[in-house]
Amino acid sequence: MLPQAFQVRAAGKETPDTFTLTLAPHNGDHANSFEPGQFSMLWTFGVGELPISISGDPTKEDRLVYTVRSVGKATHALVSQQVGSSVGVRGPYGVGWPVEAARGQDLIIVAGGIGLAPLRPVIYKVLAERESYGRLVLLYGARNPRDLLYRKELVAWSRTRDTQVLVTVDYGGLSWRGHVGVVTTLFKFARIHPERSLAMICGPEIMMRFVTRELETQGLTRDRIYLSMERNMKCGVGLCGHCQYGPYFICKDGPVFTYRQMQPLLEKYEL
Ligand SMILES: Cc1cc2nc3c(=O)[nH]c(=O)nc-3n(C[C@H](O)[C@H](O)[C@H](O)COP(=O)(O)OP(=O)(O)OC[C@H]3O[C@@H](n4cnc5c(N)ncnc54)[C@H](O)[C@@H]3O)c2cc1C
Numbered sequence: 001m002l003p004q005a006f007q008v009r010a011a012g013k014e015t016p017d018t019f020t021l022t023l024a025p026h027n028g029d030h031a032n033s034f035e036p037g038q039f040s041m042l043w044t045f046g047v048g049e050l051p052i053s054i055s056g057d058p059t060k061e062d063r064l065v066y067t068v069r070s071v072g073k074a075t076h077a078l079v080s081q082q083v084g085s086s087v088g089v090r091g092p093y094g095v096g097w098p099v100e101a102a103r104g105q106d107l108i109i110v111a112g113g114i115g116l117a118p119l120r121p122v123i124y125k126v127l128a129e130r131e132s133y134g135r136l137v138l139l140y141g142a143r144n145p146r147d148l149l150y151r152k153e154l155v156a157w158s159r160t161r162d163t164q165v166l167v168t169v170d171y172g173g174l175s176w177r178g179h180v181g182v183v184t185t186l187f188k189f190a191r192i193h194p195e196r197s198l199a200m201i202c203g204p205e206i207m208m209r210f211v212t213r214e215l216e217t218q219g220l221t222r223d224r225i226y227l228s229m230e231r232n233m234k235c236g237v238g239l240c241g242h243c244q245y246g247p248y249f250i251c252k253d254g255p256v257f258t259y260r261q262m263q264p265l266l267e268k269y270e271l
Pocket residue numbers: 039050051052053054067068069070071072073074075076114117118229230231232233255
């Protein structure tokens with residue numbers, strides 16, 4: 001439960017309020033290995049601790065990378081860290097995306113806003129082991145072009161074989177030449193084979209509700225649809241009960257769940 005001291009090795013601006021931090025242990029050790037979709041508890045000295053998904057490449061064992069959107073006190077403190085400063089790290093924790101079960105399958109990744117961060121390690125893994133996976137379809141939506149994460153990588157991914165990258169924004173503005181509309185409007189351009197596909201979704205809950213409905217309409221069963229859930233956390237390891245959601249602790253049983261597990265709860269909270 002004790003945080004390990006990591007040093008900020010790089011800090012890059014993704015959007016006006018979102019930054020990517022690269023951390024490495026102060027003592028030169030390897031960082032703990034992680035599964036795509038897992039999160040760490042990041043502790044900023046004098047401010048507090050919060051859960052943040054690991055957004056980096058799982059094969060790069062000398063570092064942990066996080067993409068953080070500044071929404072309040074703790075996230076603001078994190079994104080304000082300078083290169084060389086210290087951050088406490090616990091974890092990695094939680095159950096990640098089913099990247100092993102997805103071998104040989106097509107993957108449909110649907111992300112909204114900062115939701116692309118926990119899915120980026122899946123994309124790295126699939127592209128690093130391209131022959132082990134089928135087609136990769138990425139549908140990504142943001143509020144406006146300024147809020148799009150990883151712009152250069154989106155272009156690079158779209159140029160790799162058997163990969164379809166579709167991006168949309170809610171409000172395009174005059175200079176935007178791409179799709180405008182919510183992320184579900186991209187499905188009509190996606191080539192999906194439901195019987196051999198797994199879907200992984202991360203974004204605001206309202207977006208995930210609409211995306212799961214669309215995926216069911218496309219023919220995916222609830223066991224083939226995975227969601228990453230967010231709740232306030234304290235301990236991160238299933239002890240305090242802060243993150244309880246129905247019968248589950250998001251920190252320990254998730255944050256990634258099948259839609260079969262989540263559907264009754266999402267319906268209940270919608271009422
Ligand atoms: C498993 C897990 C993984 C996460 N991964 C990431 C990640 O990779 N990157 C990241 O930036 N965040 C991530 N989060 C969310 C992050 O932990 C919260 O944004 C953070 O705890 C907010 O703390 P704060 O003190 O900055 O804001 P607070 O002071 O707690 O909140 C300030 C305001 O922002 C609102 N708010 C809080 N959280 C969010 C949110 N997630 N989205 C929109 N509004 C919010 C609050 O309602 C409040 O109005 C993750 C959360 C979980 C549970």
